[in-house]
Every structure is written in C-alpha cells, then in structure tokens.
Amino acid sequence: MEENTPDLEAMTEEFLINRDKEETEMTLQFAKAILSLDMEVKDLKNDQKEIKKEAKANGVSVAKVTKAINLLKAAMKANDGDLLELEEIELVLGADVDVKTMLSELTRKD
Numbered sequence: 001m002e003e004n005t006p007d008l009e010a011m012t013e014e015f016l017i018n019r020d021k022e023e024t025e026m027t028l029q030f031a032k033a034i035l036s037l038d039m040e041v042k043d044l045k046n047d048q049k050e051i052k053k054e055a056k057a058n059g060v061s062v063a064k065v066t067k068a069i070n071l072l073k074a075a076m077k078a079n080d081g082d083l084l085e086l087e088e089i090e091l092v093l094g095a096d097v098d099v100k101t102m103l104s105e106l107t108r109k110d
Contacts (some may be wrong), residue, residue: 052066
C-alpha cells in the first residue's frame with residue numbers, strides 16, 4: 001500500500017500544478033477581456049467628445065441637449081410611483097412662496 005502513496009502524492013501535486021496553470025490562464029483571459037472592453041469604452045468616449053465638439057461648432061447647445069437626454073433617461077428608469085411622488089413634491093415646492101424666493105435668489109446671476 002505504501003507504494004501507491006508516492007503515486008497518489010505525485011498525482012495530487014500534478015493536479016494542483018495543472019489547476020494553478022488553468023486558474024492563471026483564466027485570470028489572464030479575464031483581465032485581457034476587461035481591458036479590451038475598457039479600451040473600447042475609451043474609444044467611444046473620445047468619439048463622443050468629437051461629436052459634441054463638432055455639434056458645438058455648428059451652434060448646437062450641447063450642454064442643454066446632454067442635460068435633456070440625461071433627464072429623459074432618468075425619467076425612463078424611474079417607475080410610475082417615483083414619478084408621481086416627484087411630481088407631487090414639485091407641486092408642493094413650486095406652490096410655496098418662500099421656496100420660490102429662495103430658488104430665485106440661488107439661481108439669480110449677479
């Protein structure tokens with residue numbers, strides 16, 4: 001029986017070495033896939049900057065369009081309950097004279 005023990009130990013050691021190699025390879029593949037996607041995102045962001053730059057040069061109000069797009073995306077993500085609650089809060093705040101005065105002061109351009 002003791003003769004089989006070294007074989008079992010060698011097999012176990014070989015298994016662990018192979019497993020370690022597999023894990024290393026999977027880790028590298030994962031890292032490369034993530035980095036590849038990061039590079040694509042960077043390229044897309046640069047493309048987006050160029051599009052905005054060109055639009056601005058052609059007179060488009062890029063900041064306002066971007067803000068409108070972000071507001072629309074947020075509204076699409078929100079559920080109906082959230083939207084109703086937000087509308088109710090806006091009505092309450094918009095009807096209060098003190099809140100309106102404070103907002104006016106905060107947004108006034110000196």
